[in-house]
Amino acid sequence: MNRLRPVVLPLGLLLLAAAVLFGALRPRAPAAWLRVEAPPHALVGQMLTVRVVLSEPAPDVWLVVDLHAMSTRREPLGFLSSSAPQRVARTTRAYTFEVPVVAADDLGSVQAIVFLSRSGRWEDRLCAAATVAIPVGSKETTDRLEPIPAYDPAEAVASLPAASPALRVSIAALWLLGGLALCWTQIRPPAHEAGFTDPARRRFPWLALACAAAAVWELSNAETSLANHARAVAFDHRLYYERHSVQEWITIAVVMGTVALAAIRLRPSPAGRGPLPAALWLYAGISLTSLLSLHELDRLLAVSVLSVPLVQVAKLSTALAGFVVAVREAGRCRRPLRGRFDPEG
Numbered sequence: 544m545n546r547l548r549p550v551v552l553p554l555g556l557l558l559l560a561a562a563v564l565f566g567a568l569r570p571r572a573p574a575a576w577l578r579v580e581a582p583p584h585a586l587v588g589q590m591l592t593v594r595v596v597l598s599e600p601a602p603d604v605w606l607v608v609d610l611h612a613m614s615t616r617r618e619p620l621g622f623l624s625s626s627a628p629q630r631v632a633r634t635t636r637a638y639t640f641e642v643p644v645v646a647a648d649d650l651g652s653v654q655a656i657v658f659l660s661r662s663g664r665w666e667d668r669l670c671a672a673a674t675v676a677i678p679v680g681s682k683e684t685t686d687r688l689e690p691i692p693a694y695d696p697a698e699a700v701a702s703l704p705a706a707s708p709a710l711r712v713s714i715a716a717l718w719l720l721g722g723l724a725l726c727w728t729q730i731r732p733p734a735h736e737a738g739f740t741d742p743a744r745r746r747f748p749w750l751a752l753a754c755a756a757a758a759v760w761e762l763s764n765a766e767t768s769l770a771n772h773a774r775a776v777a778f779d780h781r782l783y784y785e786r787h788s789v790q791e792w793i794t795i796a797v798v799m800g801t802v803a804l805a806a807i808r809l810r811p812s813p814a815g816r817g818p819l820p821a822a823l824w825l826y827a828g829i830s831l832t833s834l835l836s837l838h839e840l841d842r843l844l845a846v847s848v849l850s851v852p853l854v855q856v857a858k859l860s861t862a863l864a865g866f867v868v869a870v871r872e873a874g875r876c877r878r879p880l881r882g883r884f885d886p887e888g
Contacts, residue, residue, distance in 0.1 A: 574695050576672070577657060579593065580689060581594070587679060590644070592640070594640075594688055607626065611623055614649040615771050620647055623645055657673075711764060712762070718866070719755065725872070728873050774836070801829075805821040829857050
């Protein structure tokens with residue numbers, strides 16, 4: 544049993560991470576009542592062509608296409624524009640809409656909301672579907688229509704809101720204070736340690752540097768900037784949808800690798816293991832997962848906990864844990880160790 548104990552925690556955390564990934568990345572069934580086609584990207588000031596093909600005729604109702612906007616930081620901007628409703632005929636299944644892409648501050652993408660309604664109004668809808676995001680590009684739009692996934696609104700992928708500046712500053716401050724606590728043991732070594740070297744303190748400069756790097760990363764909001772740049776490159780090269788499978792595999796590797804490394808670091812040892820390295824690994828993994836911006840996982844990370852996105856709650860928790868452990872480790876190294884020779888005794 545004692546031999547199995549060191550592997551119980553890593554194995555348990557890996558199984559938990561695998562269960563979360565399975566739930567978040569499970570295949571989502573598209574809306575069965577329609578098929579949607581649209582250009583690979585939209586352009587501000589032009590009309591966006593949206594073609595809707597109904598699976599079954601639905602006579603005596605209206606078909607409507609609205610556009611909702613999303614910022615470059617993946618924040619929802621709400622309703623953007625709408626098309627003229629079209630009456631559904633008994634013998635016609637395909638309908639083409641021209642929807643204006645209206646200018647909006649920090650507009651990054653649009654989402655088509657398609658619904659059937661008795662009156663043409665959203666309040667009287669019979670069914671609805673939301674497409675994945677259609678990027679707003681800088682190049683001329685094309686007349687080529689491509690199939691794009693559309694899901695029931697309950698299955699629509701939530702956007703990942705950006706963290707508030709105050710929350711970013713709080714997370715960075717916790718990492719910075721933790722690093723300063725470790726540096727203090729190097730600048731002012733305890734007088735009782737003359738002639739002795741605590742093995743645990745040898746790794747403090749590296750841990751303090753890692754804490755400072757985490758603070759700079761959080762303050763710079765690099766996740767949003769790098770994710771926006773990667774998304775823009777994918778837009779320009781028309782790889783926005785094709786990159787999904789690569790994103791999925793990289794995200795799985797990052798999550799599982801982070802959990803495995805954090806679990807290994809939780810095993811007590813003076814050689815680079817312990818709760819603080821584990822907290823740093825978890826923070827790095829959370830940040831990288833957010834940077835990869837896999838839509839299905841964004842839906843989980845965007846869940847609100849006391850009005851704060853889950854991803855920021857996780858990052859704040861790791862920073863707080865890292866700060867507490869750093870202060871505790873610094874205090875422990877400044878206390879005399881039992882069994883040491885006291886030169887003045």
